[in-house]
Amino acid sequence: MTENMLDITNLTIWVAKKDAPKKMLIHDIQMTVPKGEIVGIVGESGSGKSITMKSLMHILPENVETANAGFLFNNRPVGPQERIPAAMIFQDPMTALNPLRTIGYHLVEVIRRSEKMSKKEAEQLAAAELAKVGITMPEKRLRQYPHELSGGMRQRVMIAMALLAKPELLIADEPTTALDVTIQAQILSLIRRLQREEQLTVILVTHDFGVVAGMCQSIKVMYQGRIVEEGTTEEIFYDPRHDYTKNLLKAIPTGEKGKRLYSLGSSSSDSTESDAVYTFQQVSPTHRYLVKQEG
Template sequence: MTNTLLTIDNLTVSFEKKDEPTQEIIHGIDLRIPKGEIVGIVGESGSGKSISMKGIMNILPENAVLTYDEFLFDGVPRQVGKQDRLPAAMIFQDPMTALNPLRTIGYHLVEVVQRQGKVSKKVAEAAAIAELDKVGILLPEKRLTQYPHELSGGMRQRIMIAMALLAKPKLLIADEPTTALDVTIQAQILSLIRHLQKEEDLSVILVTHDFGIVAGMCQSIKVMYDGEIVEEGTTDEIFYNPQHTYTKELLKAIPTGDKGERLYSLGNHHSDQKEVAKGQMVNLTATHRVLRKGATND
């Protein structure tokens, strides 16, 4: 049995527009997601984090084209498509856009349960109530009858986590799951994801622009910039021995909380995009790799 849950080689995502050249957004990235770990994918908005994850989940826009050389899930070759659904689920950044405002919470949860197998509505509701209780929602029976707008942001995000877990995934992708929440609720949601990951023995991909979040959550980190993974390694390797210029710039941008501190700008790095476009990943250790311009990896 392999210790790697997800293996993807040369993942590319392009967008096709009528009467315009095809635009490549993700430039042939390789992904390895270990079993039972939380992996952070970090980068600014527009770096390709979410598009890559939507490609894995087969929820890209219609004009998007996804290609890859190899796609293994738990060591088994898979074909990304509706006929080959992965045992994976995704938590989105904004629950209000992911939940149908005209449907009750119960409708959303029951639909997920019944999609997994033919069970009665009563059995599905019981499973939904149990999952709501697991994610820390009080009065779960009452919540089934409520609509998304009747719940707080933190509670809606817990609903999204419950929906994801009802799909019985082996891989959970959390795409900026705390961006729209205040600091206190952020901490609660992250603590819940960490707890559920251990309890359910899940592999988790945590997508974020915030290095502070991955520091306390992840065993390993992948840094994305301009549709490429520019550096990857254990959390200690990335924080204490960063090698790529962009990784170093991101780390400098973490606020220290010192009085009078000026915010650091990443603007200077954006002029050096050729380093990303023409680089190759070089092994520094068994776990630490960095994108280097003009390098070869013999």
């Protein structure tokens, strides 16, 4: 039986806007993340992927609140504000890094937050971590500012920062969005290698099915604040059941000359209704999809 790193039950998230009723963003999500795997969470922008992950890290905006959630981390109950040994890589390193601080400052701050050591020792550890993620001349990079590095190097710095926090769970939120195709492949290969070497559990958040195809053992598809289908990568790609999953797969560019791209906007994906009752239809022990209960 597969052991889970993370179990989430009944996670609901609301946003409260001034002079307006609360709006539900995430609807009663239940999710498991197997230990030692790379799990993909796929969906369009606005489907709720990132805000679900930010709720795990307790970095939601002040006007956003969660309710009814139960968390288990390594089979241990987690309190409402308790920090779990997880780290997050954000999709835009240029906004995640302080442009007025050197790369060394960012890394040393992470190290000294959890370990007692001199600044010099922390800088040596930071340089070693930069080398591990494939950054050349790491001592020089420590003295540079974010704008002096390329997009791919900045993303490697973000990965180094995350690893310095010594996580058991690594959340990569659209880690290749702002990068060109060649650098995307390098960053994904780096995450895969580090996952094996550090024995990490990884959640890869993306809107791109092409990214998860070669990276993930299992996939969860999100739509309008709900997980609408989940299964192994093979089950999702070769036996999709929910209409939204099917339409996402149709939207993957095939590269065929003269063939028009499939538009999700013109598709017949079932929209979910906030007041409707949904249940999962089980296809196999690892594969299920959301259906609306009749009556």
